[in-house]
Amino acid sequence: MNTASQQQHAQPILSAHGIVNRFGKQEVHDKISLDIVSGEIIGIAGGSGSGKSVLLKTLTGLHKPNAGKVLLDGKKVETLGQAEKASLIGVLFQQGALFSSLSVAQNIMLPIREHTDLPPEDQEKIAAMKLELSGMPADSGIKFPAELSGGMIKRAAFARALALDPRILFLDEPTSDLDPLTASGIDELIVKLNHSLGITVVIITHDLTTLFTICGRIAVLVDKKIVVGTLEKLMQSDQPWIHEFLHGPRAQGAMTARKRSHGNG
Amino acid sequence: MQRASADPSSSSIAISGDGDQSVLEGALNIRTLATARKSLQQWRKQHKSRALDLGKLSGLDTPGALFLCELRNKGVELTSIRTEHKALLDLICGLDLKPLPRPKTVPRWREIIIELGKGAHEAWHDTLDIITFVGKAASATGHALMHPLHLRVASISRHISETGIHALPIVGLMAIMIAVVIGYQGVAQLRPYGGEDFTINLIAVSVLREMGVLITAIMVAGRSGSAFTAEIGVMKAREEIDALEVAGIEPMEVLVVPRLIALVITLPLLTFFSDMMGLLGGAVISHSLLGVSPVQYIERIHQAVDGSDLFVGLFKAPIFAFFIGIIGCMHGLRVRGSSESVGRETTRAVVKSIFLVIVLDALFSVLFEKLGL
Numbered sequence: 001m002n003t004a005s006q007q008q009h010a011q012p013i014l015s016a017h018g019i020v021n022r023f024g025k026q027e028v029h030d031k032i033s034l035d036i037v038s039g040e041i042i043g044i045a046g047g048s049g050s051g052k053s054v055l056l057k058t059l060t061g062l063h064k065p066n067a068g069k070v071l072l073d074g075k076k077v078e079t080l081g082q083a084e085k086a087s088l089i090g091v092l093f094q095q096g097a098l099f100s101s102l103s104v105a106q107n108i109m110l111p112i113r114e115h116t117d118l119p120p121e122d123q124e125k126i127a128a129m130k131l132e133l134s135g136m137p138a139d140s141g142i143k144f145p146a147e148l149s150g151g152m153i154k155r156a157a158f159a160r161a162l163a164l165d166p167r168i169l170f171l172d173e174p175t176s177d178l179d180p181l182t183a184s185g186i187d188e189l190i191v192k193l194n195h196s197l198g199i200t201v202v203i204i205t206h207d208l209t210t211l212f213t214i215c216g217r218i219a220v221l222v223d224k225k226i227v228v229g230t231l232e233k234l235m236q237s238d239q240p241w242i243h244e245f246l247h248g249p250r251a252q253g254a255m256t257a258r259k260r261s262h263g264n265g
Numbered sequence: 266m267q268r269a270s271a272d273p274s275s276s277s278i279a280i281s282g283d284g285d286q287s288v289l290e291g292a293l294n295i296r297t298l299a300t301a302r303k304s305l306q307q308w309r310k311q312h313k314s315r316a317l318d319l320g321k322l323s324g325l326d327t328p329g330a331l332f333l334c335e336l337r338n339k340g341v342e343l344t345s346i347r348t349e350h351k352a353l354l355d356l357i358c359g360l361d362l363k364p365l366p367r368p369k370t371v372p373r374w375r376e377i378i379i380e381l382g383k384g385a386h387e388a389w390h391d392t393l394d395i396i397t398f399v400g401k402a403a404s405a406t407g408h409a410l411m412h413p414l415h416l417r418v419a420s421i422s423r424h425i426s427e428t429g430i431h432a433l434p435i436v437g438l439m440a441i442m443i444a445v446v447i448g449y450q451g452v453a454q455l456r457p458y459g460g461e462d463f464t465i466n467l468i469a470v471s472v473l474r475e476m477g478v479l480i481t482a483i484m485v486a487g488r489s490g491s492a493f494t495a496e497i498g499v500m501k502a503r504e505e506i507d508a509l510e511v512a513g514i515e516p517m518e519v520l521v522v523p524r525l526i527a528l529v530i531t532l533p534l535l536t537f538f539s540d541m542m543g544l545l546g547g548a549v550i551s552h553s554l555l556g557v558s559p560v561q562y563i564e565r566i567h568q569a570v571d572g573s574d575l576f577v578g579l580f581k582a583p584i585f586a587f588f589i590g591i592i593g594c595m596h597g598l599r600v601r602g603s604s605e606s607v608g609r610e611t612t613r614a615v616v617k618s619i620f621l622v623i624v625l626d627a628l629f630s631v632l633f634e635k636l637g638l
Contacts, residue, residue: 087295100605105365116295118328122302126295126328128365129357133327138363146603164295165326196356197327198349 013038019068030224046221090161096153098145105141134159151182208254292324320345330357405517424527428489440539444546466569472543482585486618490593494614497597498607525590532586
């Protein structure tokens with residue numbers, strides 16, 4: 001993969017240092033540090049309750065950590081202006097979080113309308129392009145989120161997250177609740193966007209196939225700490241949870257998928 | 266792989282060159298797109314040139330690429346495309362772009378007629394629904410009363426506490442306020458005729474017959490009717506109602522009947538409390554405006570009203586309670602799928618139950634007048 005060569009010259013587009021998150025007496029993250037390099041696809045995995053979603057909220061500046069700092073493109077995340085942040089990051093929320101009172105096209109146009117002064121025709125053209133890019137037919141633009149299936153909601157939310165061509169795309173469980181075919185479609189979409197737009201992608205997922213086939217590096221949250229590495233490196237880890245996670249019965253299938261996709265690619 | 270999308274720091278675009286070859290310089294992204302389009306229009310008017318050099322383009326994002334693809338389709342030749350831009354251009358130009366479909370527009374007058382028809386249709390179905398639901402709820406309640414084992418006493422008492430005891434402070438306060446308002450208006454209107462003493466009669470009669478029960482019913486509709494809809498609606502949205510049915514438990518029996526019984530017990534009691542607080546408010550206002558002592562006030566109350574006034578007010582309470590409960594529960598069970606429909610149904614339930622309370626009150630006024638009560 002090309003991640004190794006990137007790491008040598010590229011400076012991190014996102015770096016988190018010493019993140020501590022506590023809820024009451026329960027500590028979720030204990031001085032976590034993570035550097036994400038421009039152009040890579042990194043997967044964040046971990047058991048239920050290991051604080052994956054909290055980490056996502058911390059990295060995107062939605063949650064203020066008890067200690068530590070997050071730098072996006074060299075600037076502290078809390079000091080970023082609204083427009084600057086919107087053009088820097090895009091987030092695909094787990095349930096899509098499409099605005100239910102707006103049609104799909106209006107959902108995509110909303111950030112464009114807020115942050116640029118393009119005429120409505122251009123906004124519509126861009127929205128149609130984003131829909132097409134996310135694999136949605138243009139006719140679905142007038143549909144409302146309530147009329148969409150689970151896979152369609154994810155794709156529409158993808159299109160909205162891409163509205164301002166963000167440099168980093170955060171995906172919170174993009175393939176959960178989807179049937180395997182739709183899930184592989186989403187995986188392909190992620191790779192396509194990463195290759196052609198050069199978007200850095202951060203995926204939070206349980207889906208071993210996604211982790212094994214498209215992620216250049218994997219970060220595993222375990223025991224309040226984070227372990228980052230390529231799949232090969234993590235496979236050799238003797239940390240019990242990571243070992244179990246990567247060598248369990250489900251991992252075998254994902255490994256087959258990896259061999260197949262990497263063989264073809 | 267190099268980054269193809271625009272660097273946000275570069276936010277300028279310029280077009281230069283003369284004659285055949287023009288050069289696009291800077292970043293072509295969503296922010297500079299409007300400027301680029303304008304200057305390119307001028308350029309295309311001035312020159313017959315058909316080639317655009319992209320070698321100095323520092324940044325390109327998807328809207329920029331879309332714009333370039335449009336130019337290419339219009340016959341402009343794009344030259345010296347950088348390698349990092351090529352993949353993006355190929356991707357965007359390769360998309361099969363269709364315009365967004367327009368939602369069908371209907372002329373205003375037709376829209377009004379359609380809305381009217383829809384409204385009438387909905388009102389008719391609403392009425393049918395309420396009648397059906399009243400029947401179902403009455404039969405379930407009857408069944409529960411006949412078979413005390415099916416009566417959920419714990420649930421009833423919890424709802425009595427929530428709809429009744431917790432509502433005491435606000436209902437009492439509102440009753441006092443209403444008595445104060447009636448008192449002030451009465452004194453102001455009756456003083457020119459020297460009849461300001463009749464303000465006490467006015468307060469006593471209007472509080473006991475109308476205001477006490479009406480204010481309480483409206484308060485309960487807003488407070489508990491909405492809570493019924495929201496509680497049952499959330500259960501419905503989370504498939505808890507289906508889970509009950511699968512477990513062989515009748516949702517009507519465990520969710521609707523206890524709420525109805527609780528509200529029918531609570532509202533008359535709350536109304537009585539509200540009546541008393543209203544009279545107390547009347548005593549305060551009479552003392553401060555008319556100088557009537559509490560003992561005199563009680564004597565005057567005895568002359569002004571009798572049991573029938575109190576009865577007329579209290580008689581209406583359980584009927585209002587029944588309808589508030591019915592509408593609250595019915596709208597809760599009407600929730601479909603998403604959580605936004607919980608909010609919509611809650612609003613509808615409150616509006617409908619307050620409306621129904623006032624309509625029923627008006628009917629009762631006419632009825633009691635005819636009966637001479």
